Amino acid sequence: MSGLVLKLGPKERVLINGAVIENGDRRSRLSIVTPNANILRLRDAIHPEEVTTPVRRVCYIVQLVLSGDADAKEATLQLMRGIEQLSQVLKDQDSREILDVATQEIRNEQFYPALKTLRGLLPREERLLAAAKIQ
Secondary structure, eight states: OOSEEEEEOTTOEEEETTEEEEOOSSOEEEEEOSTTOOEEEGGGOOOGGGOOSHHHHHHHHHHHHHHTSSOHHHHHHHHHHHHHHHHHHOOSHHHHHHHHHHHHHHHTTOHHHHHHHHHTTHHHHHHHHHHHHHO
């Protein structure tokens, strides 16, 4: 049986098909077997006021799909455009690999893995923006 496996810490919250679910006092593991369920781990959530950079913008669009607030087909076009724009700036090999993996995950409608992959670019983007401010 395949599907998404969520490992939740004590009191951790997750959004599943519009319902916020809070874990109990112990760590737990949930297997989501329903295909195309809208799932977002709330600790991974980016709030609208935090969408201030290109990588955060792309992550936020994925998050909207995961929360059920955006249509996957419509968002895919925006995501592909956003990844293309990022690839024009992030030209190092590691970033390229991350963007390639995220592109494949989005094409395969694997939005949760795509979000996890794209979040890997956040520290890199932060360093680049900090370096740009110094100059």
